[in-house]
Amino acid sequence: MxxxxxxxxxxxxxxxxxxxxxxxxxxxxxxxxxxxxxxxxxxxxxxxxxxxxxxxxxxxxxxxxxxxxxxxxxDRSYDRIINQEITINDMILIDDTYSIDCCCGGSYLISIDDFSQLSSVESPQESLIIDCNSCSLSVKLGKT
The missing domain is CATH 1.10.287.110 (DnaJ domain)
Structure with a gap:
């Protein structure tokens, strides 16, 4: 080692x-x-x-x-290309998953459970990076 x-x-x-x-x-x-x-x-x-x-x-x-x-x-978020910053209000809820379209035609997806952890009062995170399921772009999802 x-x-x-x-x-x-x-x-x-x-x-x-x-x-x-x-x-x-x-x-x-x-x-x-x-x-x-x-x-x-x-x-x-x-x-x-x-x-x-x-x-x-x-x-x-x-x-x-x-x-x-x-x-x-x-540190890991610096390796990503952040396409835009969004809030949960920008996303659509479909079957326990929040979604927003990417400009490539793919989607940014986050489960209700993962979002609940972010929005928890105890969570030290102020945002979450979500990767597109089709390209290398990411969005930054804020707590509010």
């Missing part, structure tokens, strides 16, 4: 972004045993261990994990 092999704290700990705290801690323990400088002869074990330890510190508390997840979302 080198820093070039991973790009997120989740990848550092070999777990997915929906992992529970227990799953994250279990992965940390497993990797810590493999990379701890006292347990490994690898020249990069110290560096790897510190990276794993830092990933756990970020993901271990709800607040720091929430902030980290928001930063991941922001």
């Amino acid at each position: 080198t820093s070039k092999d991973v790009s997120t704290h989740y990848e550092t700990l070999n777990c997915n972004e929906n992992a529970t705290k227990e799953e994250i801690r279990n992965q940390f323990k497993k990797l810590a045993l493999q990379t701890h400088p006292d347990k490994s002869d690898s020249k990069t074990s110290c560096e790897d261990f510190h990276r794993i330890d830092y990933a756990l510190k970020v993901l271990a508390t709800d607040e720091s994990r929430r902030q980290y997840d928001c930063q991941l979302i922001d």
